Every structure is written in structure tokens, then in C-alpha cells.
Amino acid sequence: QAGLTQPPSVSKDLRQTATLTCTGNNNNVGDQGAAWLQQHQGHPPKLLSYRNNNRPSGISERLSASRSGNTASLTITGLQPEDEADYYCSAWDSSLSAWVFGGGTKLTVL
């Protein structure tokens, strides 16, 4: 089934800002927004934000999410070594009646 589109990799310098994107369509991202997940190697994913910019408790304020049309974005400011991970977006697709995921973006902090 169709998924969401994410760039495979992004590299940024320490203390810089990274913006990760996730493109869907009117039936998923453009409808109810997207959630963002972070996954470190060998660990389960962790929820970072949901419905565009709602952060669960304990998630750093350096992370913020937004949406413009059918594209969701996750911005991480002041990059730290621990931000190096895989990032996935997800959304409910009303036409597929299914949750869909992006392929993931590997963020490297140089």
C-alpha cells in the first residue's frame, strides 16, 4: 500500500538545525496531520509529536512539528549527538483505512 515519502538521509553539524520532511496526500497528512517517531538502533520507536505539533511529556522543546498542505515537517534545533537516529512519520489514511508510515530518514549529526 502507498506510504509517505521521506528523504532517506539528512546530515547536519552539531548545534545546527535540521528539518525533516514527510510528504503524503489529501487522504493522510493533508487530512489529519502526521505523527513523528524517533528510533535509535536496536530500540523501539519513541513518539515525538502527534497531530502535527503536540508533544508528549518529556519530549525536548528543541523539537517542533508543523504541516503545510500535504507535507509535514519536524524541526530539531541545537542538534546534539543523541539526536542521531532514524525518524519516521505516520498518518491515518482515510482512503486506505490504514495507518501508513514514511520510509524513514536517517539523521546524522556531524
Added chain:
Amino acid sequence: QVQLVQSGAEVKKPGASVKVSCKASGYTFSGYKKHWVRQAPGQGLEWMGWVNPNSGGTHYAQKFQGRVTMTGDTSISTAYMELYSLRTDDTAVYYCVRDSGSFDCWGQGTLVTVSS
């Protein structure tokens, strides 16, 4: 605190079935749907479906319909995912996930290896 603890790794032969459990603690089990998401080695996340432990209702991804059963036992706060007719490409880590409006709590994952 909210916690999901899954059963241990499994090795199965092609054609067999596997049943993975997910025990919840720290919250009212019947109050939240439980999703199952899998991740093949080195790959991304794939949604398989959900079960509503309160009603027993389910909704499966089209890809898995007819090959998966998801259930919940509220008396022991445990959700189950059973996958049938296993193939080698079912080799993956299987996660249970609580749904409180989004995927807010994940189990530690269960590696299922399908190999002859």
C-alpha cells in the same frame, strides 16, 4: 508507569504460525486500542492492524487480512497477535503499540525469524 512487555524471540519454519503476546501495565488495559507494527531487518515500519480489547473489535491492514488474528484478554491485560502461514519475508521485529490518539507507548519488540 505505562509499560508493554512482549514475549520472547521465536524461530519458525515456513508454513507455521506464531503467536506473540504483549502484557500491559500502568494503565487501564481495556481503555485503549492496541496496534501491531512490524519492522523487517534494516527496513522501515509496517502497520499490521489493531484490536480493541474492550469490544474485541479488530481492523487489519489489507495485506494481512486472512492471515492474522489479533485478540485481547482484559482479565490479564494482555494482547495477542497470531500470524499464520509464515513465509521467510515475515522475518521481522513485531511491536505492540498503545493507541491513546497516537502511537504513544511501544513494547520492546519480539523478533520472529522464519527459516527452513
